[in-house]
Amino acid sequence: MIQEPAVARPAGRPRSEKAEKAIVEATLDLLGEGMGVSELSIEAIASRAGVGKTTIYRRWSNKEDLVVDALATLKAPLPELGGTSVRDDLISLLDAMRRESAQPRSRCVMNIAMSEADRYPRLMERFVKRAITPRRQAMRAVIERGIASGELNPDLDVDMGMALLSGTMHWHTKWAPEGELAPDLAERVVDMVMAGIAPRP
Amino acid sequence: MIQEPAVARPAGRPRSEKAEKAIVEATLDLLGEGMGVSELSIEAIASRAGVGKTTIYRRWSNKEDLVVDALATLKAPLPELGGTSVRDDLISLLDAMRRESAQPRSRCVMNIAMSEADRYPRLMERFVKRAITPRRQAMRAVIERGIASGELNPDLDVDMGMALLSGTMHWHTKWAPEGELAPDLAERVVDMVMAGIAPRP
DNA sequence: TCGTTGCGAAACTTAGGCGTATCGAAATTA
DNA sequence: TAATTTCGATACGCCTAAGTTTCGCAACGA
Numbered sequence: 001m002i003q004e005p006a007v008a009r010p011a012g013r014p015r016s017e018k019a020e021k022a023i024v025e026a027t028l029d030l031l032g033e034g035m036g037v038s039e040l041s042i043e044a045i046a047s048r049a050g051v052g053k054t055t056i057y058r059r060w061s062n063k064e065d066l067v068v069d070a071l072a073t074l075k076a077p078l079p080e081l082g083g084t085s086v087r088d089d090l091i092s093l094l095d096a097m098r099r100e101s102a103q104p105r106s107r108c109v110m111n112i113a114m115s116e117a118d119r120y121p122r123l124m125e126r127f128v129k130r131a132i133t134p135r136r137q138a139m140r141a142v143i144e145r146g147i148a149s150g151e152l153n154p155d156l157d158v159d160m161g162m163a164l165l166s167g168t169m170h171w172h173t174k175w176a177p178e179g180e181l182a183p184d185l186a187e188r189v190v191d192m193v194m195a196g197i198a199p200r201p
Numbered sequence: 202m203i204q205e206p207a208v209a210r211p212a213g214r215p216r217s218e219k220a221e222k223a224i225v226e227a228t229l230d231l232l233g234e235g236m237g238v239s240e241l242s243i244e245a246i247a248s249r250a251g252v253g254k255t256t257i258y259r260r261w262s263n264k265e266d267l268v269v270d271a272l273a274t275l276k277a278p279l280p281e282l283g284g285t286s287v288r289d290d291l292i293s294l295l296d297a298m299r300r301e302s303a304q305p306r307s308r309c310v311m312n313i314a315m316s317e318a319d320r321y322p323r324l325m326e327r328f329v330k331r332a333i334t335p336r337r338q339a340m341r342a343v344i345e346r347g348i349a350s351g352e353l354n355p356d357l358d359v360d361m362g363m364a365l366l367s368g369t370m371h372w373h374t375k376w377a378p379e380g381e382l383a384p385d386l387a388e389r390v391v392d393m394v395m396a397g398i399a400p401r402p
Numbered sequence: 403t404c405g406t407t408g409c410g411a412a413a414c415t416t417a418g419g420c421g422t423a424t425c426g427a428a429a430t431t432a
Numbered sequence: 433t434a435a436t437t438t439c440g441a442t443a444c445g446c447c448t449a450a451g452t453t454t455c456g457c458a459a460c461g462a
Contacts, residue, residue: 010430010431010436010437011430011431011432011435011436011437012429012430012431012435012436012437012438013428013429013430013436013437013438013439014429014430014437014438015437015438015439016438016439019438019439019440034319034320036237036239036316036317036320038237038239038240039239041418041419041420042419042420042421043418043419043420044419046440050440051439051440052439052440052441052442053420053421053422053440053441054422054423054438054439054440054441055438055439055440057420057421057422058438062420062421063420108319111315111316111319112316114312114315114316114375115237115312115313115315115316115317116237116316118235119235119237150400151399151400152398152399152400153396153397153398153399153400153401154400156398157389157393160369160389160390160393161393161398163369163372163373163376163390164365164369164393164394164398166372167368167369167370167371167372167373168361168364168365168368168369169368170368170371170372171364171367171368171371172364172368174315175364188358188361189361189364192358192361192362192365192397193365193397193398194397194398194399195354195397195399196354196393196394196395196396196397196398196399197344197353197354197357197362197365197394197395197397198352198353198354198395198396198397199351199353199354199355200354200401211406211407211461212405212406212407212460212461212462213405213406213407213408213459213460213461214406214407214408214409214458214459214460215407215408215459215460216407216408216409217408217409220408220409220410242448242449242450243449243450243451244448244449244450245449247410251410252409252410253409253410253411253412254410254411254450254451254452255408255409255410255411255452255453256408256409256410258451258452259408259409263450263451264450
């Protein structure tokens with residue numbers, strides 16, 4: 001007796017997984033090279049991936065669907081948090097932002113998310129759910145732990161604290177004067193956000 | 202004797218200033234409605250402005266030149282700074298950011314500047330010079346005054362302080378949950394940046 | 403009045419991308 | 433082996449927009 005596969009395979013040549021991956025990779029490559037969603041063309045993707053347009057249209061019905069899937073492919077491996085001190089955990093989170101901003105692919109994807117949200121709401125929604133929300137939750141958890149433990153101000157507005165940390169870090173990734181961010185940037189940001197800019201009496 | 206005009210006017214019908222303004226206004230309108238630079242079409246601009254394409258091409262040789270000029274048109278009236286306290290001046294600067302972010306036109310222009318910088322470097326360069334640099338200088342001056350007067354930490358890294366203030370404010374304009382920002386947002390940001398999020402002993 | 407230039411509208415050429423269809427070859431099941 | 437499906441390639445019709453040209457009219461100086 002022959003074991004039936006879990007899903008009966010239809011007759012005919014099976015779809016190539018390799019082609020599928022090549023398509024997604026080509027899409028991310030082109031986006032990572034600074035191409036906006038509207039400049040991105042199916043023909044360019046097919047050419048870059050070395051596949052025919054048919055192979056793309058057989059899987060995705062239009063460009064937006066493809067981009068949505070391609071962005072969803074980007075993994076979001078949050079850094080391991082030591083949990084020893086809130087300061088260390090915040091540094092870990094912010095340093096992950098710094099490292100990601102060094103990769104052109106992540107960089108451009110973030111650009112797209114920030115700028116084309118109005119034009120592609122479905123894309124944005126899915127990207128936020130996949131990439132933004134987990135990071136927000138992690139940071140929120142760390143801050144709340146800090147409040148509970150006394151490492152942070154008990155009256156702290158958590159959302160405002162998150163805005164300070166994320167906003168400052170994002171500001172640097174945007175306006176860094178060409179090239180890499182200082183390796184100790186995350187540490188300096190966290191220390192300054194915690195201490196404030198006013199003199200400590 | 203007839204007074205010569207400062208610049209000898211060439212023969213023929215003079216160019217219409219009204220048309221020129223209408224073209225720039227139409228460009229800014231369309232950008233303000235969320236249209237990206239690449240979606241923006243000369244035909245749409247001409248139609249919106251009620252002019253022929255010829256009238257546009259007679260003045261600008263391509264789309265990017267037009268957009269550069271249109272963005273340069275946006276005034277940058279920095280707020281008057283009372284100069285009474287550094288805290289008040291910082292609040293004034295950040296509240297100007299908040300008010301500008303409420304105007305769709307400024308909002309979308311900022312979006313473009315943030316996201317399409319790689320694709321249109323000339324545009325970006327001119328926009329930074331016109332709109333970003335003056336604001337940066339103003340904020341830097343206030344912070345340096347605060348350091349000198351003792352209102353801010355004497356060891357403060359000025360650039361880092363600017364990143365905290367601008368980055369946090371920008372973060373709010375980007376991720377505000379739909380609609381307006383709280384009227385007292387600037388005040389709260391300044392106070393929290395000054396005090397820090399760690400408990401004050 | 404005449405020559406010159408700008409005006410808006412429209413037609414035109416060129417370029418490129420979309421989404422579909424068709425081809426012969428390849429991969430798979432029955 | 434026969435039937436079926438996918439493969440990459442290419443051609444097709446359609447559309448949008450760029451940038452140019454032409455047209456008849458308007459506004460100006462001489």
